Amino acid sequence: MEDFEGRKTILELEDVSVTFPNGMRALKPSSLKFYRGEFAVLLGPSGSGKSTLLRCLNLLQEPTTGRVSSPWISGPASESSARGHRRRIGMVFRQHQLVLSMTALDNVMAGMAGSCGLFRAMFPSDAMRIEALECLDRVGLAGKAMNRASELSGGEQQRVGIARALAQKPDAILADEPVASLDPARASRLMGLFKKICGDSGITAVVSLHQVSLAREFADRIVGLRAGEIVFDAPASELDDSAVLEIYADSAALSGGGSGARRPPAAPHEAREREPAGTF
Numbered sequence: 001m002e003d004f005e006g007r008k009t010i011l012e013l014e015d016v017s018v019t020f021p022n023g024m025r026a027l028k029p030s031s032l033k034f035y036r037g038e039f040a041v042l043l044g045p046s047g048s049g050k051s052t053l054l055r056c057l058n059l060l061q062e063p064t065t066g067r068v069s070s071p072w073i074s075g076p077a078s079e080s081s082a083r084g085h086r087r088r089i090g091m092v093f094r095q096h097q098l099v100l101s102m103t104a105l106d107n108v109m110a111g112m113a114g115s116c117g118l119f120r121a122m123f124p125s126d127a128m129r130i131e132a133l134e135c136l137d138r139v140g141l142a143g144k145a146m147n148r149a150s151e152l153s154g155g156e157q158q159r160v161g162i163a164r165a166l167a168q169k170p171d172a173i174l175a176d177e178p179v180a181s182l183d184p185a186r187a188s189r190l191m192g193l194f195k196k197i198c199g200d201s202g203i204t205a206v207v208s209l210h211q212v213s214l215a216r217e218f219a220d221r222i223v224g225l226r227a228g229e230i231v232f233d234a235p236a237s238e239l240d241d242s243a244v245l246e247i248y249a250d251s252a253a254l255s256g257g258g259s260g261a262r263r264p265p266a267a268p269h270e271a272r273e274r275e276p277a278g279t280f
C-alpha cells in the first residue's frame with residue numbers, strides 16, 4: 001500500500017465509526033492512513049475519542065461501521081487475522097499496566113508472549129532474557145532489571161512499558177496518553193526518548209496526547225480530534241493557535257482565567273510524581 005508520494009501505509013481506517021451500546025457516539029465516520037516510520041500524535045481533550053480510535057487501530061474495539069486494514073490483515077475479519085495484526089503492533093498504556101509484583105525484566109518478557117507463546121514467555125531461554133535486557137537497556141533501565149515494578153518511579157514504570165512493547169519487535173506502537181501521569185519536564189524527556197527509539201528502529205508511532213506543547217515539540221503529524229470527529233490533520237508545524245482553538249472548542253480548558261477569553265490550554269493539569277526533578 002503506497003501513496004503517490006511513495007509512502008507506505010501501515011494502518012488505515014476507512015469510514016470507521018464507533019457507537020457504544022448506550023448510544024454514545026465516540027467516533028464519527030473517520031478515514032485515516034498512518035505511514036511507515038511516522039510519529040503521529042492524536043491530540044484532543046479528554047473524551048474526544050483518542051483512545052477509541054487507538055483501540056480500533058489495534059482491533060481491540062470493533063468499529064460500528066467501516067474497516068481497519070494493515071499489511072497483516074488478510075481477508076475477512078477473523079480472530080487469527082486480528083492476532084497476526086496485534087503481534088506487529090505494540091501498545092503502551094496510560095497506566096503502563098505492569099504486574100507490580102514482578103521484576104522489570106519479567107514484565108518485559110511478558111511482552112514476548114504474543115510472538116513466542118505464553119509457555120515460552122513463562123519459561124524463557126537465556127536468549128530471551130538477553131533480548132529483554134537489551135530492551136530495558138534501550139530505555140536506560142538495564143540497571144533496574146531485577147527491581148520489582150512496584151519499586152520503580154512512575155516514569156521508570158512507563159519506560160518498562162515501552163521496553164515491553166519493544167520486546168514484541170513491533171512495526172508500530174500505539175501509545176495511549178503515555179505521559180499522562182508525569183509532570184511536564186519528565187513527560188517531555190520520556191517523549192524525547194520514545195521518539196528517538198521509534199526513529200532509530202523505524203517504528204511507526206501513533207500517540208494520543210492532550211498536551212498541545214508536547215504535540216508541537218515531538219509530532220511529525222498531528223491529528224486533532226473534537227467530540228469524536230477529526231478536525232485537523234497536518235504536519236505539526238501547521239498547528240497554529242486557531243487550529244488549537246478548533247480542536248479544543250468545546251473544552252472547559254478554553255474558558256479558564258475568568259476573562260471569558262478563549263485561549264489554547266497552556267499546560268497539562270497532571271498529577272505530580274514523587275521522585276526529585278531531573279530524573280524520569
Ligand code: ADP
Nearest residue numbers: 020022024026045046047048049050051052053
Ligand atoms: P479520550 O481517549 O479522548 O479521552 P475516549 O475514546 O476514551 O476519549 O472516549 C470517547 C467518548 O466515549 C467519551 O465520551 C467516553 O466517555 C465514551 N466512552 C468510552 N468508552 C465507552 C464505553 N465502553 N461505553 C460508553 N461510552 C464510552
